[in-house]
Amino acid sequence: MFKVIRRAWRYLVFALSGRLDELSDPRVQIEQAIEEAKERHRRLSRQAAAVIGNERELEMRLARSVEETERLQANARQALLLAERSRAAGDERKALSYEDSARAFASRLVAAESAQQESRLAHERAAQASAQARAAVETNAMALQKKIAERMRLLSQLDQAKVQEELNRAMSDLSGLTPAGETPTMDEVRDKIEKRYARALGEAELTSGSVEARMIEVERAAVDAEGAARLEAIRESLNADRKPEVEK
Incomplete structure (x- = not known):
């Protein structure tokens, strides 16, 4: 029994001294x-x-x-x-x-x-x-x-070791190797941005293929055609005004 207690005491002293060395x-x-x-x-x-x-x-x-x-x-x-x-x-x-x-x-x-x-x-x-x-x-x-x-x-x-450790932690944060905590990593932020961008592209694609989008395109084309015809009429009117001056 005494040997067991002495062995346990030595183990405890060794464990505590090792832990103390780690924390010192x-x-x-x-x-x-x-x-x-x-x-x-x-x-x-x-x-x-x-x-x-x-x-x-x-x-x-x-x-x-x-x-x-x-x-x-x-x-x-x-x-x-x-x-x-x-x-x-x-x-x-x-x-x-x-x-x-x-x-x-x-x-x-x-x-x-x-x-x-x-x-x-x-x-x-x-x-x-x-x-x-x-x-x-x-x-x-x-x-x-x-x-x-x-x-x-x-x-x-x-x-130098402390500086290198800080640099290693910084590089680890940048590469996304550290586990997610209260502050998101660069990879996590990038994934969120790309996900939102892809969703926006998908919504735009769906919107451009709808009936309302086609109707808007037709209306825009009609307005453009009417504007072109109106511009041609203005040009012909200007040409007609110039002819009397040329005959004189």
Whole structure:
């Protein structure tokens, strides 16, 4: 039973994630990916800064350790010189005191040199880590720049895709491939106009073949004949008027 529930849950998550991918705006997804890459670069830069800061701190500590060993070595040397001078002056007790001081400085010098060696090793390890951190930041910066350039290309391609989709829909509307909706297609309008034109031609053909149409034609022919006869009479009258003038 538990396996069935888990399988159903995985199927539901997969189905919802696929549906979410279909509904998501690619432009928003691109910006989300770029922002995530920028945040990852910021985290890496902060970590690299901490590693480099640790290197700098160890470097300062090593410098202090070197100064301390040099100071202790100089003090031990100075104590031995003072002991020799005191012994040469015949003051053995003072000479022994200086020698004790020299031994104390020498003991401290040994401890300081040991600490200096440890600081040197720690600084070398920190320097390697710092170099790796710098290289990682530089590599990630180059990858981020590539992502930003890819974003510009993808956004341009997305705009071109939208324009092409609009053009495809427009061409589909013009060709009548889209299903009829509230707005009729060009093919539907053309069919309606041709149907009305054909009906009008049919009605005209029926009207021209009827008795009333023949009667109108006969009446029109009679009127035309009468007009022609009237025009001939007017012409003959004009000719008759011209003859007396010619005889004179």
